Each structure stands twice: as C-alpha cells, then as structure tokens.
Amino acid sequence: MQYRVIEIEQVHDLQCSNIMNRTTRVHKYLTKDLTVRAAAVVATDVVEEMRSIQSSFPVPTVAVGRTMVASLLMASHLKNGQELSIYIQGSGPLSSVFAQASFEGKVRGVSSHPHLQVPPELAVAGEKLLVAKSIGIGLMTVTHHLPMTGTPHRGTVELATSEIGDDVAYYLHQSHQIPSVVSLGVHLDSLGKCTAAGGILIELMPGHNDETAAKIEARVKAARAVSNRILEGASADDLIRDLLQDFELIQMDHDHTVEYQCRCSRERVMRSVGLLGLKELDEIIEKGEATEVSCEFCGRQYSLNTEDIREVRQEVYRESLN
Template sequence: MTDYLVKALAYNGYVRAYAVDATSTVAEAQRRHDTWNTSSAALGRTMVGALMLGATLKGDDKLTVKVQGDGPAGQIVVDSNGQGDVKGYIDNPHISLPLNEAGKIDVRGAVGTQGFFTVIKDLGLKDPFSGQVPIVSGEIGEDFTYYLAVSEQTPSAVGVSVLVDTDDTIKTAGGFMIQMMPGVTDEVIDTIEARLNETARISNLLDEGQTPEEILQNLLATDDINFLEKMPVQFKCDSSKEKFAKAIITLGADEIQAMIDEDHGAEAVCRFCGDKYEYSEADLEVLKQAALGEA
C-alpha cells in the first residue's frame, strides 16, 4: 500500500483525526493534467482535503468539492468517495507564480481570495446535501477548516500540503484533519493548537519519511490514540466510452447528425482524467438512432 489514509480517535474519543499520504495520487493528477507548480499545489491540496472529507462518508457515498475563486486558476473541481477514490481538475493547469513572501508556492495567488468554496454530498438520498461558504484564504486548508466550522458545525483543523519538485513533478502530498467532538476540554484544545503551531508542513514531514500514523501521534501529543482504520487512496476516474455515449444521445438527433456531416466523427475528453474517446460516423449513427428512439 503506497498511498493511504488513517482514521483515529484520541482523548477518550473527544478528538477525531485523519491523516493521509497522497503523494502518488496527486502525482497521477499532475501527470494527467500536465499541471505546473502553482496549479499542482492548488489542485493537489484540494484533492488531499477532499480525500479526508470523503473518508467521513460510507463506502458508496460521494462528494464534490468546488473552489471557485477570482484568481487565474479558475475553478477547481474534485470528486471523492468513502472508498478512497479521488479525481479532479483545475481550469488553468499551466500556472507557475513566483514564491510568496514566506518563500512558499503562492496558492492564494492562483486561487484568489474572493469567491466560493462548495461541498456537495451525494449520500444516496433523493437530494444531495450542499454547503457553501465564502473563500476565506485561498490557501485551501483554511477554507476546508472554515467550511467545516460553518456548514457542518464541527470545529476542525485541516492542513493540506504539496511539495513540488523543480521539474513540476510531485515529491510529496498529504494532510491531516483533526476534529473536536462535543464535550472536549479547553485543555485538550490548547494542547493540540500548540502542537499544530510548531509542526512543520505535512509534505515536509512525509519527505523526511514520516508516516501518517507518526504525523498524527506528533500532532495529537498523547499516547491515548486508537487507530481505527488504514485505507488505501488512489486517483480513480469512472469515465468510459459508454458514459459519454449516453451524454451524446441527450444532445438529440439533429446535433448528432451535424457531428456526422461536419466532423465525420467525434472525440470526447474527460475533464477529470484526460482520457479520450473516439466515435466514428458509424458509432454516431447508432447513437442518433438511439436519440430518435428516445424522442
């Protein structure tokens, strides 16, 4: 198991914690979308946060995180589920900004500070749950933290971090999410906050060889940790030629005929994974007949 996420309880169950090493997962997204360093960090941080949020769901349940800021990155969209699968894209993959004042990748500069942070959860019910908050930081981790506090009324600390190499490949990517349960004492909160303030970025800790378990043990500053689950995480997209075919059918027979007449075929490209699907004139003729049958 290369990339994985751990779930834990600490302080007699008053603290819920998650940590994830998503290095290969984010590297796969970087490769598929050819993201440059600032775009890689912005997309990667969003994927890491979505993985941890997805880990709070049951297996088949899924969620979508949308970061819609006023920066040059445009929209970031990430899907994840309760099984550790994640996929995502960024509107502008080719952003490479100068480092910020702290000497770090300027994710805020790419995302922007005005806009909305939205989480849509599909829990298998009639209607999905949707929560939206303003972007408060643009650094992504603080935006996840604010969303959880406001939309889910769960006081949390979320750290998401991506270390990008000089050739734009991903060295490490990971994060943590620590949530305070009702009844937690101020003393416990103060202890964890102090440790958070003195801990290095998660991507640096992973680069030093620390595991998600070790990262949580350090952050929680207690021996009272019960590790509940260790779950593999991975980049996974469920796009297929059949799925896109169904979408083409919904365009209607006239639109499909226009594709046949003008382009003599069609190509569909998945935004999430970049895979391409080709449709010949004969394929489109079959889809046109299906569209006529549905009309």
C-alpha cells in the same frame, strides 16, 4: 473556536530522494474520550499520478493536490459506498478546482486550467501566495453523494483564504459547527513533479474541553509543514503523533488503499457531448468526422463516430421535448 493552518510550499530541488514509509491508506484515530478525531494520509503517489496524466503545471498541481488530499481525509469519515467532492470556483486565473474521493480511498481531481502559467503580476506577490492568488475570491461547494437515496447533500461557503486547507476548516465550522485543524501539503521538485503530498484533519467533537483545544492549537502553530515532514519520511501515523502525541488514541479501522481512479465511461462522455446543444451537434453530424473526446481527469480517449453523435442528438432532442 476554529483553527486555521496556512501551509506554504515552495518549488525547490528535492534533496532527499528516498521517501520511505509511504502509506497508501487514510489513517484514522479517535481519542479515548471521543472528543477528538483525526485522519491523516500520505498521498504523494496519487497526486503525482494526476500531475503526470494531466501534465499539469506547478500551481494547478499544488491546488488540485491539496484539494484531493482534503477530499480523501473528509471522505474517510463517510460510510461504505459514499463519496464526497470539493468544488472551488474563484475569481483568479485558475478559475476552478475539483476533487472527488470515496470512502474506499478512490480519488480524482482536475482544475479548469492544468497548464496555467502564473501571470507575472501574481508572481511578484511572491511564490508563497501563488495558490491563493491563482484561485482568488470565490466559493467552495462540498457535495456528499449518498448512493442509496440519490439526493446529494450540498454545502457552499465563501472561500476564507483560498489556501484550501483554511477553506475546508471554514466549511466544517460553518456547515457542521466542527472546529478543526486542516493542514495540507504538496511539494514539487524543480521539474514540477510531486515529491510529497499529504495532510491531516483534526476535528474537535462535542464535549471537548478548552484545554484540549488550546493544546492542539499551540502544537499546530509550532508544527513544521506537512509536506516537509513527508519529505523526511514521515508516515500518516507520524503526522498524527506530531500533534496528538500525549492523547490516548484508538486507531479506527479503515483498510482501503488510496488509488487514483476515474469512472468515466463511453455513456458519460456521450452525455457530456450532449451539452454542446442541438446546433453544434448538427454541425458535427454534417461534417461526418469522428469526434475525439478525452477525459480531463484520466486522459482516456473516446472516439465517437457520426452514428454516436446522431444518438446523442436524438437523446438531447427527446429531452428538449420534455
């Protein structure tokens, strides 16, 4: 059994400007009988930070925002020092969306076209379908990074609806046989700024009974959009209470602040410049100009001089001999 929630957000004027109860942790709960676990987060600030750094347009902001929220929720079930990333590749104009989060609540995200203007042929399909249409059909890959072993665990599924929440639920079901509810929401104001973002992930663990499943399913169907609840001031705990109010819940320890964080470095940037290949690197060296590279996640600028590019070339050449 699998639950799906399609949440739809619209870009409209923000009526309620005083958002209280902003929490910056992923809140985690387990039912006393251990058959249901839930995680919820209000992630407005980190999604707005991503939007502001990348000056992203509405559809990419919502798509990346939802993916960031999903990765934060899933990563909260990992262990210390572990990370998880979600990579969506689709046939639509947005092409790809990526987000990465650590167990400790550090998150970053990007799409391949932050300045995507929705093509008119998609816009006629109606605002509500824009994210799914912009992603199109494709694949979702979830990578679980285990720093100790060095070998990441990867799972890929076809996109179910390209609304991201559904696709995560489909992934959990296909890869881990976990029926789940994934509800993600990102709300933007008329200027495209993120005014509410967050989500909830409820997973049914082995031993759950059908009655529990039916109860949660009915509530999810009746529930209001997460982004609207957050706009009203709902906290992560409120989002959980909306769906699990009469369950005996145990709050799990998860005292990590959610932050937008990028770990780019000069070394990583140099490695990525190496992907240009020997021919292009030779051309850059010949020109003798400094190469400006900016990190697409955080906007940090790196300036590489000819000496740096020579170093990159040498490394690429060395590797090509192996």
